[in-house]
Amino acid sequence: MAELVEVTDADDPRLADYRDLRDVELRKHLEAEHGLFLAEGEKVVRRAVAAGYAPRSFLMAPRWLDGLADSLAGTDAPCYVMPEALIESVTGFHVHRGALASLERRPLPSVASVLEGARSVLVLEEIVDHTNVGAIFRSGAAMGFDAVLLAPRCADPLYRRSIKVAMGTVFSMPWTRLPDWYDALPTLSSAGFTTVALTLAPDAVPVEDAVAGAARVALVLGSEGHGLSPRWEESADRRAIIPMAPGVDSLNVAAASAVACYVTARR
Amino acid sequence: MAELVEVTDADDPRLADYRDLRDVELRKHLEAEHGLFLAEGEKVVRRAVAAGYAPRSFLMAPRWLDGLADSLAGTDAPCYVMPEALIESVTGFHVHRGALASLERRPLPSVASVLEGARSVLVLEEIVDHTNVGAIFRSGAAMGFDAVLLAPRCADPLYRRSIKVAMGTVFSMPWTRLPDWYDALPTLSSAGFTTVALTLAPDAVPVEDAVAGAARVALVLGSEGHGLSPRWEESADRRAIIPMAPGVDSLNVAAASAVACYVTARR
Known part of the structure; x- marks a missing residue:
């Protein structure tokens, strides 16, 4: 006591x-x-x-x-x-x-242990806002995602604000940091994941099509401001977009991730 | 100048x-x-x-x-x-x-003028957080929704924080206040809309099924804390849920609205 x-x-x-x-x-x-x-x-x-x-x-x-x-x-x-x-x-x-x-805090688990048996994972490159990190964890957990991987510059899921917005799902959802930024996505591809980068790139296909038929999916999200780095955008297996009405810039990253997780969960 | x-x-x-x-x-x-x-x-x-x-x-x-x-x-x-x-x-x-x-500010338009020709609209009962109001407008606009109707107690879309989070979509999306809270949903039904209330009620069906085949949809969202009022929940034509993984309470209202708008836009 x-x-x-x-x-x-x-x-x-x-x-x-x-x-x-x-x-x-x-x-x-x-x-x-x-x-x-x-x-x-x-x-x-x-x-x-x-x-x-x-x-x-x-x-x-x-x-x-x-x-x-x-x-x-x-x-x-x-x-x-x-x-x-x-x-x-x-x-x-x-x-x-x-x-x-x-x-x-506890030592972070290895990437391999976090990915074991996982079918759907989120990969966050540089989400710098703790509110967004928390919101993404919460949506991922709600949609039955199995794990979250964070690039070195992504904000801390155990920061007070992240935890609060995530409603504590940062405790139940397995997550860890990626040790290697440059080859993170090719490494995931080698491990059997189809890496799907959410982007506004001109060759992006609707996210529904991008995830269709993929046994294991790693959904890759970039920063709130400038999106994904060129390296990650290019090294992903597929580039995907959430189809939007003409004249609207984009969705915010929390909304986009909720939709992408929903679609991915139903592939 | x-x-x-x-x-x-x-x-x-x-x-x-x-x-x-x-x-x-x-x-x-x-x-x-x-x-x-x-x-x-x-x-x-x-x-x-x-x-x-x-x-x-x-x-x-x-x-x-x-x-x-x-x-x-x-x-x-x-x-x-x-x-x-x-x-x-x-x-x-x-x-x-x-x-x-x-x-x-300008005088608010009539409900009838806002609904003219609209196929998909959002109806917000008591979203009290300006950030959420802004996020819902932005997602609705991105998904091609035609209008937003606000119950008397919903937060102001022209508050600085709402506008900022909405990325200015509060200027392009037609919206107004509902003059009558109690009969708001039956009135929309009479106008030819299928009113679909997002809720965790036990008889709720997956949102995809709730909006299927509806020509005109009014997607109804409640407050961040306690959800919809009993009156609105009961007076909606359909009650819908976003299917979630076991053990997760719920999505936050901004994430839920993004997913629901996405699904409704694709009905």
Whole structure:
């Protein structure tokens, strides 16, 4: 059972994991250095613990203790208890649903283990927005995708905002980083996947046609701004587009990925 | 041609339209009272002016004057020119791509005129998040939907954030408010639309089946949190779901609407 510790001073050094949550750069640095990540909200905290991530500590207002009793039961980590207003002065903003946990990251699995038995996977090249990463995980999970692979420059799925938007599906969906950017797609092709790059390239075919008949599909998404790199666009087996009405630039990457996942799941 | 006015004082009263853009409640009040809305970013400003909205004024850093020369050419409204850093101290945050315009709202068209000739329309009951409203407009436009109808409590498509996320499609897509919430869906049915409510209700059928064979479809979306009201859920002709993998709660409303629009467009 977690040890309940009442804290009355927002400057208490034991709360270091929870400081300045709105400062993305500072958080990235702190979380990488200490190998931690933060979960926010009762449901997300519960899912992180249930997925086997080891809690370093919890921070919550008293009214969340009951609802999270199951998550607190199986750990010796401290649970810092503070009034909601004081929590805000630690984190620097209004905490969504008043419960937080700091948890240990785990070593990332190998690409091979993530791909084992997978039929449909997402490959994200350079999605830099945490909201989009979270939304893509959530849509992929909803559509029954088996795994997500991230290029080195893709944003962190365990960043607080990604986790929240993903509704915790980053805990249940297997994912890892690709060690090699340049040959990532040819390597997937060699492993038996048809790599389908979502793009606005002139030779792109409708995504329905691109995925038709493919036993194993790797759906490849580029950045929000400039799309896929030329290398990835060219080294994919197929280039696909979501057919759009004339005069509209494009869908946003979260909407496009939801549609592409839906179509791929039904191939 | 807009009159260029250099402004050096962030407290200049002529900049009243641009104050405190992050304060949603204050902005709602100010924009309703003065019948204005704000467009942000070169592309969005250009689209607002091109769509025929009358500018009250512009506010931009000098480097945007050339790029927006076409939008400035056709109006007598003043264009306030300020260094980017000073613009930030007016608006209260970093202005995306340094160009803003304040424009006059127009009277909303009648429901009948918006529906004339329409084959596929979106009906939003209570989408309260401006980002989601914008994303739904963008996806609807991309999928060739003809119009959007908003229940009285749906968030404003001309709020700055909605416009930005919609990439200006709120200017090209016909839309209006429904005057009557209670009988909105039966009225649409009488007008020849098959109303298809997206829901997690137990009797919901896959959306592909729900829209199959319908000549005119009104796709009905509820709120981010609790979904559709019982009245709308019951008064729709059909209840539809996007089939999902077991164990996943749901898609977010922007992802769900993108998929549903895609499927409806291909019926």
